[in-house]
Amino acid sequence: MMKKWWHDKVAYQIYPKSFLDSNEDGIGDLRGIIGKLDYLKELGVDIIWLSPVYQSPFVDQGYDISDYYAIAPEFGTMEDFDELLAEAKKRGMYIIMDLVINHCSDKHEWFQKALADPEGKYADYFYFRKGKDGKAPSNYRSYFGGSTWEPVPGTDQYYLHMFAKEQPDLNWENPELKRELFDMVNWWLEKGVDGFRLDVINYISKEEGLPYGNESVGKMMGYVGIEHYFYGSHLHDYLRELRCKAFDTTDAFSVGETPGVGMQMARLLTGEDRHELDMIFSFDHLETPGHTRFDDYRYDLNYLKQYYTEWMEGYGSGCWMSLFFENHDNPRMISKINEDPEYRFAIGKLLGMIQFTLRGTPFIYQGQELGAINGSFTDISQIQDVESRNLYEEFCRTIGEEEALRRILAGTRDHARLMMDWQEVCRQKNDRESIYYFYKKLIALRKKYPALVYGEVRIVHKEKKNFFAWFRELGNEAFYVECNLSEKQRKRPPRPEGFCPLLSNYSRIGSRMQPYEACLYRFKKEAAVCGEGSAKAPEGR
Ligand code: GLC
Numbered sequence: 001m002m003k004k005w006w007h008d009k010v011a012y013q014i015y016p017k018s019f020l021d022s023n024e025d026g027i028g029d030l031r032g033i034i035g036k037l038d039y040l041k042e043l044g045v046d047i048i049w050l051s052p053v054y055q056s057p058f059v060d061q062g063y064d065i066s067d068y069y070a071i072a073p074e075f076g077t078m079e080d081f082d083e084l085l086a087e088a089k090k091r092g093m094y095i096i097m098d099l100v101i102n103h104c105s106d107k108h109e110w111f112q113k114a115l116a117d118p119e120g121k122y123a124d125y126f127y128f129r130k131g132k133d134g135k136a137p138s139n140y141r142s143y144f145g146g147s148t149w150e151p152v153p154g155t156d157q158y159y160l161h162m163f164a165k166e167q168p169d170l171n172w173e174n175p176e177l178k179r180e181l182f183d184m185v186n187w188w189l190e191k192g193v194d195g196f197r198l199d200v201i202n203y204i205s206k207e208e209g210l211p212y213g214n215e216s217v218g219k220m221m222g223y224v225g226i227e228h229y230f231y232g233s234h235l236h237d238y239l240r241e242l243r244c245k246a247f248d249t250t251d252a253f254s255v256g257e258t259p260g261v262g263m264q265m266a267r268l269l270t271g272e273d274r275h276e277l278d279m280i281f282s283f284d285h286l287e288t289p290g291h292t293r294f295d296d297y298r299y300d301l302n303y304l305k306q307y308y309t310e311w312m313e314g315y316g317s318g319c320w321m322s323l324f325f326e327n328h329d330n331p332r333m334i335s336k337i338n339e340d341p342e343y344r345f346a347i348g349k350l351l352g353m354i355q356f357t358l359r360g361t362p363f364i365y366q367g368q369e370l371g372a373i374n375g376s377f378t379d380i381s382q383i384q385d386v387e388s389r390n391l392y393e394e395f396c397r398t399i400g401e402e403e404a405l406r407r408i409l410a411g412t413r414d415h416a417r418l419m420m421d422w423q424e425v426c427r428q429k430n431d432r433e434s435i436y437y438f439y440k441k442l443i444a445l446r447k448k449y450p451a452l453v454y455g456e457v458r459i460v461h462k463e464k465k466n467f468f469a470w471f472r473e474l475g476n477e478a479f480y481v482e483c484n485l486s487e488k489q490r491k492r493p494p495r496p497e498g499f500c501p502l503l504s505n506y507s508r509i510g511s512r513m514q515p516y517e518a519c520l521y522r523f524k525k526e527a528a529v530c531g532e533g534s535a536k537a538p539e540g541r
Pocket of ligand 1: 060063200328329
């Protein structure tokens, strides 16, 4: 695959609202981010992905944009943003923005004008449809509960919203809307941003006529109507157009958020010859099959092994993966795997080991480098997120309050949106055995050895349950990684000859593997120097 500037980089997602509050108004802000650029640089971060910072009524925490050209006053000013860009550049860092163009806010002037003049040009920027026999035009189910159709008061019209009713979907069939969106993307690129994360980008092409959704498909996939928009027939054309008319002008980087897209579709979206997206976020590994985010269950890491084995072997050499476990929409991974505090740091380090030594670009979500865990919410009044609140109402009607609360607390996005713990950062920076240091070392190793970025991945011992191991190989360089995926000790399979320990989450590498142990080894010709089986890990934990 042709080398790209973002292949050997490490990305870090910032959720501005809860990163750092510099003016003590209770909300994180751009100046807070500027003040922490050195922290991120020191950790080894190259690319910062900013969740939306545009003007917004914040019904969906900024994923409802009311002005694509303005910074939300809650976060600061355009001058602050420009300073952030300049300060990032000074440090050789890159800024990517969140691009929310499947929908906007109902307070955006386009939607306001559409409401004011249903015959005017802006009405066609959205999906307005007549109801059928006093009911919604179709049976699509919204991601945030209820129907995707909201009646327009005083008319027989409804408008489409896949998410909250305050987030009307944009009609990509309309060439003028597309032109306005491309102009806006170019405006930000000219300003100097280095790329975009594209919010639910695989939903932008809806099937003509928005036909009724098949109820059984909806049951299987969780949302009625999904087959008519989650991978629409014009998706590839739209993405190519966006690429040609915007991203290509500055070699900008693009990563698409594409829920529900499996590996084969991902290949079509990201293949280097396809000219569409550089990478995607696929979410199939965030829950084990048969479970949803709102199930209170224990995540089995054997599934993660199966998932990565499939993608590492099947995605193809012309595609490049994003490697991530967390974002602002999901509970913390450590909490999903095992809530016993005894294992918190071992699991955090194990996840880091997987994320930084497989093939792809790692994305850290703020706080992950400290081993952040879920919040200890006990009541619905503590939950702010619109999705959780809407679904709670819906669940209460079907399964009762107690069970509704249990489900919401298992899956609420607020777990990931708690304020970043800067005191914990200080503590971990002073502790050489902290998860922060482990991440820092992993990132440094990834930067030092090209085999950890570009090397072939060869997964071994596939049949062994609770054990995940692979080689990374490039020219004369080779690395070996072995992980115990469970809290039980296990016998360590023989270490391949010539490989010496480089980094481990335990201080000794004995004949038995410790709970969630993860070790990285490097091939050395003079292997005898590191002895057999129980060598001491030279770089400690
Ligand atoms: C994406 C965002 C999520 C948001 C939704 C609607 O999934 O990550 O936070 O609520 O899109 O914009």
